[in-house]
Structures are given as structure tokens and as C-alpha cells.
Amino acid sequence: xxxxxxxxxxxxxxxxxxxxxxxxxxxxxxxxxxxxxxxxxxxxxxxxxxxxxxxxxxxxxxxxxxxxxxxxxxxxxxxxxxxxxxxxxxxxxxxxxxxxxxxxxxxxxxxxxxxxxxxxxxxxxxxxxxxxxxxxxxxxxxxxxxxxxxxxxxxxxxxxxxxxxxxxxxxxxxxxxxxxxxxxxxxxxxxxxxxxxxxxxxxxxxxxxxxxxxxxxxxxxxxxxxxxxxxxxxxxxxxxxxxxxxxxxxxxxxxxxx
Amino acid sequence: xxxxxxxxxxxxxxxxxxxxxxxxxxxxxxxxxxxxxxxxxxxxxxxxxxxxxxxxxxxxxxxxxxxxxxxxxxxxxxxxxxxxxxxxxxxxxxxxxxxxxxxxxxxxxxxxxxxxxxxxxxxxxxxxxxxxxxxxxxxxxxxxxxxxxxxxxxxxxxxxxxxxxxxxxxxxxxxxxxxxxxxxxxxxxxxxxxxxxxxxxxxxxxxxxxxxxxxxxxxxxxxxxxxxxxxxxxxxxxxxxxxxxxxxxxxxxxxxxx
Numbered sequence: 001x002x003x004x005x006x007x008x009x010x011x012x013x014x015x016x017x018x019x020x021x022x023x024x025x026x027x028x029x030x031x032x033x034x035x036x037x038x039x040x041x042x043x044x045x046x047x048x049x050x051x052x053x054x055x056x057x058x059x060x061x062x063x064x065x066x067x068x069x070x071x072x073x074x075x076x077x078x079x080x081x082x083x084x085x086x087x088x089x090x091x092x093x094x095x096x097x098x099x100x101x102x103x104x105x106x107x108x109x110x111x112x113x114x115x116x117x118x119x120x121x122x123x124x125x126x127x128x129x130x131x132x133x134x135x136x137x138x139x140x141x142x143x144x145x146x147x148x149x150x151x152x153x154x155x156x157x158x159x160x161x162x163x164x165x166x167x168x169x170x171x172x173x174x175x176x177x178x179x180x181x182x183x184x185x186x187x188x189x190x191x192x193x194x195x196x197x198x199x200x201x202x203x204x205x206x207x208x209x210x211x212x213x214x215x216x217x218x219x220x221x222x223x224x225x226x227x228x229x230x231x232x233x234x235x236x237x238x239x240x241x242x243x244x245x246x247x248x249x250x251x252x253x254x255x256x257x258x
Numbered sequence: 259x260x261x262x263x264x265x266x267x268x269x270x271x272x273x274x275x276x277x278x279x280x281x282x283x284x285x286x287x288x289x290x291x292x293x294x295x296x297x298x299x300x301x302x303x304x305x306x307x308x309x310x311x312x313x314x315x316x317x318x319x320x321x322x323x324x325x326x327x328x329x330x331x332x333x334x335x336x337x338x339x340x341x342x343x344x345x346x347x348x349x350x351x352x353x354x355x356x357x358x359x360x361x362x363x364x365x366x367x368x369x370x371x372x373x374x375x376x377x378x379x380x381x382x383x384x385x386x387x388x389x390x391x392x393x394x395x396x397x398x399x400x401x402x403x404x405x406x407x408x409x410x411x412x413x414x415x416x417x418x419x420x421x422x423x424x425x426x427x428x429x430x431x432x433x434x435x436x437x438x439x440x441x442x443x444x445x446x447x448x449x450x451x452x453x454x455x456x457x458x459x460x461x462x463x464x465x466x467x468x469x470x471x472x473x474x475x476x477x478x479x480x481x482x483x484x485x486x487x488x489x490x491x492x493x494x495x496x497x498x499x500x501x502x503x504x505x506x507x508x509x510x511x512x513x514x515x516x
Contacts, residue, residue, distance in 0.1 A: 034400040142292040152413045219477035
């Protein structure tokens, strides 16, 4: 039986990269450590001769790069997303060091697609983007100069991955996590249902959804669990909708603000 | 007694660097990890605007860089020299991984000056240069693409130094799990709410509650999360009840089996 190569399941996703040279340097950093799947979310310039110049022989990584119009497109089919962050703590997810996190990434990648998500040069990832991840990773830097180049971050993470992969043992997980788009589908359904129920009249929707994302992302939802939760939401709102409709039929001039 | 900062005793020495951009990128990589002493042995172009452009704010490292005419000049006063090598074995010295070597470097640097020696972009260090070192360090790379940029090598080594130096206790966003009885209170509320919504007409209640317990127990629910989830259940059932009551008032003879 062949041992699967977990690196085949790992994609590096760069969000809104400004300088094409950084994309090339990131591709080179990836390839030196054996990573080859690059996803680019709305890069400012790509393809670009500067990217190829900085790739210095990792042109195949650039050539096969998948350019995406949204983060959800880049995370299609992914079951575990790790987001780079400059913060040591985050409202929505746990934050670990590369050394702590990369053995987990190798383990996850032995079972399903994994994404490593890097933000823009200037401001990193948005809160919305962070909310798509199951784990944050912080590279500790000089407090007086934390200006880690994006390709340098990719290099450090890819290096830690390489070290972790050489000492990796397959352990089967008890949970079979659902793909990214299924989980996002649940969040959208949940938000809509809460809105319909009038829950957001007393709660801040953005903050509440962040809290709920944090909760469910810790749980690593399975497909069947998503089905159950969405089933509950459907029943809750369908019953409401049915009663409301019936009431409205009887009171055509009432606006239904019960 | 002040603990001496071992990084003050560490110099990064780049030998015969061809591209000034690499010198700037190396300075940036050093500074992000708290290193600041740069020695340049016969650089082809220095100072150079490209070096400053790539330093991206680490200009002070470039400004204070010591340009030397020979390796011996760069190693003046140094008691322990570590040489980067692409080879896993070397005729003259022991070769270790960065992870093995950097704790040694920190240890040495707490006592006397230490140099980290990097060769040229094309061919690395000469045998003569290697002979000046006490230890070789090899960053393991993809056998099919070992083209590690010099600034990327500096980044990996400086990162490992930083990890070794701070006995690195990063506080992760720990979950504060709620007490047992709070979690049980949620399950009871959930079961009651699902019953009221009519969810159990199509689902086996025992099995469904088992599934939901499994999900939420994986998440290790916090107190505030339990409050949010119970808030949602309260709103959902109150909304239903309100609509139902209003309908019943208008249809006193209807059993409400809508």
C-alpha cells in the first residue's frame, strides 16, 4: 500500500497580492520545500514577468496556479484551512506557532485537502477571511520590526511543513469534516434563519456570526451534522413561514409585524 | 543581573553576494527575527538602491553593515562559526539541521561572538570558507528543486534562532469550557425546542440528540456560546408560539394542526 503524499493535498492561497514579484518568490519558496499547488485570489497583476523572474525556476508552480475571484472559490473542496495572522490572539480561532501547527497540517492533509491562507502585503487577512479558517498561525517576529515579507512567511511555513512531514505518522481521525462550501452553506442558512426569526433585533449580526463560526469551526462539522442543523433551521423557519402565510391570508391588510 | 541578549553576539556574514537585492532582503529577514549585525564579504554592488528597496525598512541594518575584504576580516573576534551548506555531509565538519544547530548557536552566543556564514547565490561557500567553520548547517530541500534563495535561507535560519532563543511560550486562544450542568441545560432546552417545532415527527429523537451531543461536545462549549444558542432557541420557539396563539385566537375551533 502506498503512503499518500500529504503535500499533494496542500494548497497555498495568496489573497489579493499586490506585487507580482512576491507571487514568484512565494512559488520558489514553495517548490524548494516540495509544495506545488498555488491559488491566487484576485492578484493585482498576474501573470507578470516579475513573477517569473522571482520564481527562478519554479515557473511550473506559476503556470499551474489557479486564479480565483473569491476566497470561497479558492477554498472549494478544502476541509481544513489555516490562516496566517500577525496577531497572537484572535476572536474567531485558536492561534498556534508554525512549529505547533504544521504537524497538524500534515496530519490533516493525509486525509483531505488543506489550505494555507496568506493575506495582502499591507494588511494581511481580513476578519471575514480569518473567519473561514479553523486555525490561525502566527510567526513570532521582532516587536520593533514585524515586516515579514509574504514570500518569507511562505518560506518559514513551508520549511516547518517539510520538517513535520519527515516525522509524520498516519493517525486516523475520528471526524470526517465537511468541505468548506458545505460549512459556508450552513453559515448562510443560519444567518438567514436568525434574521427571519428576528434574532438580530437584539444582537449584533456580525459579531454573533463570528462567535457562531468560532464555535462550529472548533467542532469540525461533518456532512451529516450539517444536514441535521440545516434540517432544524428549515423546520424552525418553515413553521414560522407557514403560520405567517396563513395569518396573512386571513389579514390581507395587516403587515404581519406580530 | 541582566540576562545578556545572545542576538547581540550573532553576526550574519554574506560572502561575495552577486545581487544587491538579496542583501536587502537578507537584512529584512534578519531584522524581522531580531538580528541586526550584517557583515558583507566583497559584495559585488554595495551600497545599492536595490538593496535599500528590498530591505523595506531594515535600512538601519544595511547602514551599519560592515563591508570586509576577506572572510578572516569578517570573522575577526568570532569564537564559533556556522556555515550554510547544500551538502548533507562535509569532509571537514559536522552538518546539522537548523533545528538541531540553532539552540547550539544561541548557547554559544550567550558566551562569545558567533557568525552565520552564507555563500554566493550560484555556488555557495568554497571549501576554504567551509574550513573556517565549526559546524555546517543544511536546510533540507526538494531534491528536484533545491534553489533556496539566500534571503530565504537567512529567513529560515533566523526564524529557527528566534524560536530557540525565546523558549517560545505563545498563549493560544484557549477555550474556557462551561460546566457540565450548563451544557446539559442546553441539551434539555434544545430537545424541548425541537419537540415544539415538530422536528421529531420526522427524526428519531434519541439518535438525533446523540448526534447533537457529539457535535457540541467536540466544540467544548463556552458559557457565552451556550447563552447565544439558548437565546436562539428562545427566540425561535417564542416566535412560533406567538404566531400560533394569534392564529388560535382568530380560529377558536381550529386545532392548530397547521
